[in-house]
Amino acid sequence: MSLLRARLGGRAAPVLETALLQDRARGRVPDGWLLTAEAAEQATAAPVAAHRAARLAGRDVHDVTCSVGAELHALRGVAGRLVGSDLDPVRLAMARVNVPGVLLVRADALAPCSRDTVLVADPARRTAAGRRTWRPADFTPPLDGLVEAAGVFQPGVHAGTGRQETHHDLVVSTAPGLDPALVPWAAEVELVSLDGRVREAALWSAGLATTRRRATVLSTRGPGFAVTDAEDDACPVAPAGAWIVDPDGAVVRAGLVRQYGARHGLWRLDEHLAYLSGDAPPPGIRAFRVLEHGRYSEKTLRTTLRRRDVGRVEILVRGLDVDPNALRPRLKLAGSREATVVLARLASGPEAYVCEAVTDRVSPADRS
Incomplete structure (x- = not known):
């Protein structure tokens, strides 16, 4: 640290912190990215982001919680029009360096500033006290607020209103332990693992869903696979084999x-x-x-x-x-x-x- 101070003066501490954060986020984002501690922890792993981007190929996409740009990096060159937004000006400034050439806007995820786009969101799942939360209402931004802002039809909420209009398709990355009963709007729930660890549950609205339930198994060592509820489930019970x-x-x-x-x-x-x-x-x-x-x-x-x-x-x-x-x-x-x-x-x-x-x-x- 003394050597860094001698060379960089007052910039020594942020440079050291950035280097440590880059090491912590290795495998999630490209080397050399600008990060905050919270962004490094929340960043979607690159293979998971790439898988989601492949499902959105050719669509116009707006990442409404873009943070430092992990999802945008995967979507760039795959999606059609691409927009990123966030309320944090520091993260937006970092995203401009990390993913140059992408349109970035300071905006509230609960008031989308784009039209006819697929909204991608990865709400923070910790309370103000830093504790992990499983309640969608405690996410930042709240999950129900995101769904309402997108205009996604919610059974039980809009029942009997005749409302069927959807302003945006929506995909939300959330915790794998989330109870699907809490998100009746999600036409598809996709559980995604990477190298044996379950990373997320991706919630897809009706315009994006291709099945009700999907398991996607990704690996950095070889090809992955997917299983859906549309497949044959004839699997009897019997004593152990070999x-x-x-x-x-x-x-x-x-x-x-x-x-x-x-x-x-x-x-x-x-x-x-x-x-x-x-x-x-x-x-x-x-x-x-x-x-x-x-x-x-x-x-x-x-x-x-x-x-x-x-x-x-x-x-x-x-x-x-x-x-x-x-x-x-x-x-x-x-x-x-x-x-x-x-x-x-x-x-x-x-x-x-x-x-x-x-x-x-x-x-x-x-x-x-």
Whole structure:
């Protein structure tokens, strides 16, 4: 810091802060961008923004919460007319540097200053005290206000009024844990994951929706895939086969486990659990080769793992009140091998599956 002060004087602190923020936001925005701390935290990851931009290709788009320009960067060259707006003059100034050539306006998202555009919004999901919030009314700007400003028809709100006019199509990026019942206007709810982590729920108005529910699984290591509720969901319940598959979190949160299983010839271990099984796992995912299984008890599991010379164990739990971090030391393992233990409550009772975790290669068949 002393060297920076000697070279940059009073600009040393903001230069250092910018460098640290750029490092924090790496992978979300291009290197060298101007950022604020809040903008760095909220910026949409580049692959997620690119996926959304592809769905809006050729449309005129207005990003009404453009911040420092992450969504605009993905949309530039893909959308038709492109406008960005924000109330924060500092973020707008940064966006002018980050995405030069895009029309930027200081404007309130609740009073859109464009016509015949798709509105894109990513409201902040923290209260004034900095706590994360799940209530759409507490978003900044409020979600209902965005919907009303766009003129999107809301069942129950405009019921009986004869109002059917929509001034703008709307897509909103929000938290993946949002209850869909709180957003009845959303004709499509899309859960999006990146590299195994569920990043967002994208809410699409009727003019943009192509299905009711969608899970989009993105990867920085290869092609992704999508599953929708329009697909076959014939996925029976049966005992475990050679493999156990734990579907991506986006598939689970979107309620599309049956569709995913049917696509890959899998079956469910239990009607109420997201675990799937089959004779071969889908390509490109982490699956678990079943070595042996039986009724779960801590004593039996300890004996089985010791017999298999297991010293390091990953424990996955579904439907049972078991804390893996508390169970692991009680097993007192000292072997030389690794294993994955899947604990699940089935209709028949608690079951333990001792497995070998395997990640298969990516298949072109799962390209989105």
